[in-house]
Amino acid sequence: MAAPAFAGKLAIVIDDFGYRPQTENQVLALPATLSVAVLPNAPHAREMATKAHNSGHEVLIHLPMAPLSKQPLEKDTLRPEMNSDEIDRIIREAVNNVPFAVGLNNHMGSAMTSNLFGMEKVMQSLSRYNLYFLDSMTIGNSQALRASSGTGVKVIKRKVFLDDTQNEADIRYQFNRAIQLARRNGSAIAIGHPHPSTVRVLQQMIYSLPPDITLVRPSSLLNEPQVDTSTPPKNTQPPRNPFRGVKLCKAKKPPEPVYATRFFTVIGESISQSTLVQYYQHQWQGWNKKD
Numbered sequence: 001m002a003a004p005a006f007a008g009k010l011a012i013v014i015d016d017f018g019y020r021p022q023t024e025n026q027v028l029a030l031p032a033t034l035s036v037a038v039l040p041n042a043p044h045a046r047e048m049a050t051k052a053h054n055s056g057h058e059v060l061i062h063l064p065m066a067p068l069s070k071q072p073l074e075k076d077t078l079r080p081e082m083n084s085d086e087i088d089r090i091i092r093e094a095v096n097n098v099p100f101a102v103g104l105n106n107h108m109g110s111a112m113t114s115n116l117f118g119m120e121k122v123m124q125s126l127s128r129y130n131l132y133f134l135d136s137m138t139i140g141n142s143q144a145l146r147a148s149s150g151t152g153v154k155v156i157k158r159k160v161f162l163d164d165t166q167n168e169a170d171i172r173y174q175f176n177r178a179i180q181l182a183r184r185n186g187s188a189i190a191i192g193h194p195h196p197s198t199v200r201v202l203q204q205m206i207y208s209l210p211p212d213i214t215l216v217r218p219s220s221l222l223n224e225p226q227v228d229t230s231t232p233p234k235n236t237q238p239p240r241n242p243f244r245g246v247k248l249c250k251a252k253k254p255p256e257p258v259y260a261t262r263f264f265t266v267i268g269e270s271i272s273q274s275t276l277v278q279y280y281q282h283q284w285q286g287w288n289k290k291d
C-alpha cells in the first residue's frame with residue numbers, strides 16, 4: 001500500500017518514567033516509535049532509560065521544574081532564581097543519570113517555564129548538549145521557545161495531554177483529539193503517563209491508527225513550525241499538572257514555599273480537575289488552535 005501523500009505525524013511521549021518499572025515495561029512493549037521521558041532522580045532512571053533505548057524507543061530527560069502551586073517536588077527541581085552554575089550542575093547530572101537521552105521535557109514547571117530569565121539559563125545550558133526541548137506546556141505563556149532564540153536549541157510543543165483523568169473513555173477521547181490535530185496541522189505531540197488505564201488505551205489504539213496517521217519520534221518534528229505563545233492574548237490560562245505519581249513519588253523534603261515573585265495569581269495545579277479550571281483549559285485550547 002502506498003503511503004498517503006499528506007500524512008499527519010503523531011508523536012507520543014510517556015513521561016514520569018523511573019518509578020513504576022512494571023507499568024513502564026508494558027509501555028516499552030508498545031511500538032518503538034512511542035517515546036519515553038525519564039525523571040533523572042527516580043530510583044529506576046538509569047535502568048529504564050537503558051531498557052527503553054535498547055528496545056528502540058527515543059529517550060528524553062523529564063526534568064523537574066518549579067510549579068506555581070505548593071506541592072511535593074522532586075530533588076533538584078529547577079527554580080527561576082537558581083544561578084547558571086546550579087542549573088548547569090542539575091542538567092549535567094540529569095544527562096548523566098538518563099543515558100541515551102536526545103531530548104528533554106519539563107516535569108510540572110508552570111513557574112519555571114513562564115520565567116524568561118530562568119528559561120534563558122536552561123537554554124544556555126542545554127545548548128552544550130545536543131538535546132532538543134519538548135515544552136510540556138504546563139502553562140499557556142511558556143517562555144521556552146522565546147528563551148531558545150539564538151542558542152541553537154530546538155523547541156517543540158505538547159498539544160494534548162492524554163490522561164488528565166484515568167478514565168479510559170476520556171483517554172480514548174484525548175487520543176482521538178491528538179489524531180485530529182496531527183491531521184489538521186500536519187503533526188501533533190501528545191504526552192501521557194505510565195498509568196494502567198493509559199497503557200490499556202495505547203494497547204487498544206496504537207495498532208489501529210488511521211492510515212493517514214504516522215507515529216513518529218519527537219526528534220523527527222524539530223523542523224515543524226512552532227507558535228510563540230510567550231505573550232498569549234489573555235492571562236487567564238491556569239497552570240497544568242499532568243503528574244499523577246504522588247503515591248509512589250514521595251517528596252524527599254518538605255514542599256518549597258510558593259514564590260512571591262510570580263506575576264500570575266495562583267490557580268494551583270492541585271485544582272486542575274475543577275470545573276472552573278476545565279472551563280479555562282477549554283478556552284485556552286481554543287486560542288491555541290491554528291484555525
Ligand SMILES: [Zn+2]
Pocket residue numbers: 015016062106107108242243
Ligand atoms: Zn511529569
